[in-house]
Amino acid sequence: MTRKEFITTSGLFGISLPFQSALKACSKDSDAPNLPGDFTGNVLIIGAGAAGMATAYLLQQLDIEYQILEADSSYGGRFRRTNDFTDFPIPLGAEWLHVSESELPAIVNDSAVQVTTVTQRYATTDTYGFYSNGTLTVEEAGAAINDYIDQKFIGSSWFDFFDEYIVPSIRNKMRFNTHIVSVDYSGDKVIASEANGNQYEADKIVLTVPLKILQLGEIGFSPSLPNNKQRAIANANIWGGIKIFLKFTEKFYPTFLEFDDSETNEGQRTYYDAAYGQNTTDNVLGLFAVGKQAEPYQNLSGDARRDYVLKELDSIFNGKASETFQDILVQNWNEQPFARAAYLADVASSSTSRIMAESVDDKLYFAGDAYTREDDWSAVHNAARSARDAVRELIR
Numbered sequence: 001m002t003r004k005e006f007i008t009t010s011g012l013f014g015i016s017l018p019f020q021s022a023l024k025a026c027s028k029d030s031d032a033p034n035l036p037g038d039f040t041g042n043v044l045i046i047g048a049g050a051a052g053m054a055t056a057y058l059l060q061q062l063d064i065e066y067q068i069l070e071a072d073s074s075y076g077g078r079f080r081r082t083n084d085f086t087d088f089p090i091p092l093g094a095e096w097l098h099v100s101e102s103e104l105p106a107i108v109n110d111s112a113v114q115v116t117t118v119t120q121r122y123a124t125t126d127t128y129g130f131y132s133n134g135t136l137t138v139e140e141a142g143a144a145i146n147d148y149i150d151q152k153f154i155g156s157s158w159f160d161f162f163d164e165y166i167v168p169s170i171r172n173k174m175r176f177n178t179h180i181v182s183v184d185y186s187g188d189k190v191i192a193s194e195a196n197g198n199q200y201e202a203d204k205i206v207l208t209v210p211l212k213i214l215q216l217g218e219i220g221f222s223p224s225l226p227n228n229k230q231r232a233i234a235n236a237n238i239w240g241g242i243k244i245f246l247k248f249t250e251k252f253y254p255t256f257l258e259f260d261d262s263e264t265n266e267g268q269r270t271y272y273d274a275a276y277g278q279n280t281t282d283n284v285l286g287l288f289a290v291g292k293q294a295e296p297y298q299n300l301s302g303d304a305r306r307d308y309v310l311k312e313l314d315s316i317f318n319g320k321a322s323e324t325f326q327d328i329l330v331q332n333w334n335e336q337p338f339a340r341a342a343y344l345a346d347v348a349s350s351s352t353s354r355i356m357a358e359s360v361d362d363k364l365y366f367a368g369d370a371y372t373r374e375d376d377w378s379a380v381h382n383a384a385r386s387a388r389d390a391v392r393e394l395i396r
């Protein structure tokens with residue numbers, strides 16, 4: 001099954017919205033882990049994104065020794081955000097919660113902690129625009145929106161949720177600017193090494209680096225990974241991706257704006273009201289594009305890219321974009337050195353993610369948005385769930 005087929009059979013909202021992840025019926029939201037186990041050794045976690053931090057947090061709860069090695073200068077990975085563009089957090093990668101809000105306490109996994117993060121669903125009065133053959137039609141979303149589960153974080157983000165509830169427990173176990181280039185699991189211990197020769201040793205290792213990093217061969221394994229994993233890595237269909245945010249003095253656009261090519265087997269693209277539900281007077285329009293649909297925006301840079309986007313919007317909104325333009329912010333994930341892409345394509349086969357989730361020799365474990373045991377992947381909630389699965393197996 002592909003993620004796209006999974007989403008379709010889950011029953012989705014009639015119009016196309018980002019990710020089309022109306023997964024109400026299928027979410028295994030309240031899968032809070034119960035994690036007894038006998039393991040008493042130590043663990044290395046490679047990567048401090050959603051999966052790495054969720055793994056660390058669970059090990060911390062279990063009193064198991066661990067260290068996180070992160071190549072970047074801070075944590076967050078593909079759900080980083082900025083507070084510098086406007087007066088609410090702008091998510092540079094993950095933006096929506098694609099499953100029920102009960103997923104947040106499930107990640108916190110502590111009934112004594114009250115999760116106060118606010119998320120908001122879309123409303124029947126929201127507007128949906130469709131631009132095709134030079135004509136824009138805008139209509140109200142209507143009752144069908146009630147089946148659409150995706151939610152915006154209000155005054156917050158995926159990053160802020162982790163920052164508040166997960167990071168305080170694990171902060172002092174994170175080592176930054178530590179770029180792992182090889183993993184040796186041939187002996188009793190597992191050894192992770194940097195290019196400068198620095199070595200880190202543990203009984204087990206949890207790899208959470210993006211699948212694209214493995215596909216590019218940026219981490220060498222000794223012995224080599226099993227053949228089925230090597231094949232899954234080599235053949236994985238991984239989409240590139242970009243997000244662009246534009247600030248305007250007026251809100252001239254609908255809640256969502258889609259095109260004939262907004263949802264194809266090669267990628268997706270959508271403009272959307274990025275300030276939706278926020279306590280702000282700023283008008284911020286977002287563009288989310290992955291796969292082939294991202295390429296026209298990725299192939300340009302600087303002023304040329306800004307002008308391209310404004311021209312596209314001007315032709316739809318009669319020049320309003322250039323007239324009211326204030327500022328632009330771009331995050332091109334293909335250029336982020338420790339991601340190099342967006343995520344495993346929705347049209348990939350679930351066998352990729354399942355094979356990638358398998359552990360090797362009781363020493364090497366995988367957690368992350370492309371290493372799930374589900375028919376769903378490429379989201380923060382999957383990355384966190386995969387961490388639970390990996391920890392469950394690791395402590396067995």
Ligand SMILES: Cc1cc2nc3c(=O)[nH]c(=O)nc-3n(C[C@H](O)[C@H](O)[C@H](O)COP(=O)(O)OP(=O)(O)OC[C@H]3O[C@@H](n4cnc5c(N)ncnc54)[C@H](O)[C@@H]3O)c2cc1C
Nearest residue numbers: 047049050051071077078094095096180338368369379380
């Ligand atoms: C444009 C875009 C939009 C998205 N929108 C959504 C959304 O709306 N909702 C949603 O739920 N999800 C969304 N996602 C997906 C979501 O961001 C990811 O699924 C999730 O953040 C992945 O978490 P992870 O821990 O698996 O990987 P990452 O967050 O990528 O973490 C991996 C970590 O490993 C580090 N690393 C890499 N190489 C090395 C190395 N050699 N040594 C040490 N460390 C290394 C990286 O720096 C990184 O911190 C989106 C992603 C993109 C790109």
